Amino acid sequence: MTLEQPVLIYDRIAGNRRNTFILLTLFVLVLAGLSMAIGIVIGLPIPFAPILIVPFVIFAFISYYSSSRIALGISGAKEVTREQEPELVRKVENLCIGAGLPMPKVYVIEDGSPNAFATGRDPEHASVAVTRGLLDKLEPLELEGVLAHELSHIGNYDIRVMTMVVVLIGLAALMADFMFRLTFFGAGRRSSNRGKGGGGAIAIIFLIAIVGAILAPIAAQAIRFAISRQREYLADASGALLTRHPEGLARALEKMAADPDPLEVANKATAHLYINNPLREHKSWLNNMFTTHPPIEERVKLLRAM
Numbered sequence: 686m687t688l689e690q691p692v693l694i695y696d697r698i699a700g701n702r703r704n705t706f707i708l709l710t711l712f713v714l715v716l717a718g719l720s721m722a723i724g725i726v727i728g729l730p731i732p733f734a735p736i737l738i739v740p741f742v743i744f745a746f747i748s749y750y751s752s753s754r755i756a757l758g759i760s761g762a763k764e765v766t767r768e769q770e771p772e773l774v775r776k777v778e779n780l781c782i783g784a785g786l787p788m789p790k791v792y793v794i795e796d797g798s799p800n801a802f803a804t805g806r807d808p809e810h811a812s813v814a815v816t817r818g819l820l821d822k823l824e825p826l827e828l829e830g831v832l833a834h835e836l837s838h839i840g841n842y843d844i845r846v847m848t849m850v851v852v853l854i855g856l857a858a859l860m861a862d863f864m865f866r867l868t869f870f871g872a873g874r875r876s877s878n879r880g881k882g883g884g885g886a887i888a889i890i891f892l893i894a895i896v897g898a899i900l901a902p903i904a905a906q907a908i909r910f911a912i913s914r915q916r917e918y919l920a921d922a923s924g925a926l927l928t929r930h931p932e933g934l935a936r937a938l939e940k941m942a943a944d945p946d947p948l949e950v951a952n953k954a955t956a957h958l959y960i961n962n963p964l965r966e967h968k969s970w971l972n973n974m975f976t977t978h979p980p981i982e983e984r985v986k987l988l989r990a991m
Contacts, residue, residue, distance in 0.1 A: 716857060752848050753804045753812065756958060760802075761950045762792035762814040773820060777813060780833055784840050784927055789813050798948040799823060799941045802958035803835040803844055811839045818946060823937055830924060830934030834960055837923035843916045847957065913957045914979045920960075921984055925991050935988040942981040 767774045774791055781788050789805070792814035799819040805811035813835050819828065838844050925931035941961040951963035962978040 719857060750806070753806065753810070753844075756802075756804050756955055757792060757812060757814065759950070759952070759955055760794055760814060761796075762794050762812075765791055765793050770820075773815065776825075776829055776832055777836070780829070780836050780927060784833075784836055786836060786840055787811075789836075789839060791815075793817060793820070794950060796946075796948055796950055797821075798946040798963065799937075799944055800948055800951075800959045800961055800963055801831050801835055802955075802960065803838040804848070804958060805839065805844045806848055807842065807845055808839050811844060813839075816948065818944070819941075822944065823940060826928075826930060826933035827937035827940065829928055830930065831937050831960060833924035833927040834920045834934055835924075837920040837927060838916065841916075841919055841923055843920060847913065847916060910957075917960075917978055917984065918987070921988055922991065925988055931988040931991045935985045938981050938985055938988075 765773070770791065770793060773793070777791055778788055786808050789803070789808075789811040790813070792812055794800075794814055794816045796816045797818040798816055799822045801813070801815040801819055803811060803813050813832065815831070819831065823831065838847075921934060924934055928934070938961065948959070948963035951959065953964065956962060956964050957978075961981065
């Protein structure tokens with residue numbers, strides 16, 4: 686990626702918000718299409734098929750309120766006080782004052798790999814977690830850049846967006862699994878027999894519904910990754926605006942990318958939360974499409990152009 690002129694931070698923020706709105710709209714359309722596919726399989730009239738999403742939404746609602754606690758638990762994060770980590774808590778507090786945010790809970794993950802993430806459903810119920818490696822390996826301005834990035838996730842309500850996206854992904858997978866179970870037990874065959882003289886057309890619709898159920902979770906994952914990448918760009922820009930020092934975050938990203946220590950507590954369920962992708966993957970166009978983070982090199986170039 687080559688940048689021939691400076692990038693305005695406000696333009697970058699506006700563009701990322703617009704792209705995220707478009708992607709979330711596509712996500713909702715995918716789920717609505719999957720709900721209609723289930724309705725077709727069990728023989729409901731098409732106008733009533735979307736009603737089937739209601740019980741799945743109730744499940745998603747419960748997951749939404751428990752996801753933050755689960756993410757912190759999986760990551761082995763331990764809450765710290767001002768007495769235990771005075772420098773870290775002071776930096777978070779000062780940045781919160783500058784950003785006009787309530788003070789989040791602060792956690793430390795005892796892992797030597799430098800990384801961090803924010804989670805929660807809104808600024809009043811937010812948490813910031815950093816690894817021991819981040820505290821030990823970054824200079825003060827670099828650490829401040831990373832904390833500003835994570836607090837920007839909170840201020841931009843990225844934590845809510847990504848929590849919603851993860852829950853929607855689980856919803857899509859649950860709906861697809863439900864549909865395949867219906868098909869296995871013969872609901873599709875019974876519904877196809879209800880047509881009088883239109884069996885061929887119903888069979889085609891049924892086939893399209895099955896194909897949609899197969900592709901919907903894949904499409905949902907691709908949209909999730911795209912939203913995650915847009916959120917990282919937005920938090921980079923907002924964090925640079927908060928500290929007025931894009932170079933600090935740029936250097937921090939370079940150090941994290943070059944660090945050889947793997948993050949032992951990371952997994953595919955929580956990888957999208959971290960500022961730097963903790964899962965080491967081979968580079969290819971396919972992995973780039975299905976990765977939760979944009980390339981570090983591109984993020985650094987954009988930061989240094991601001």
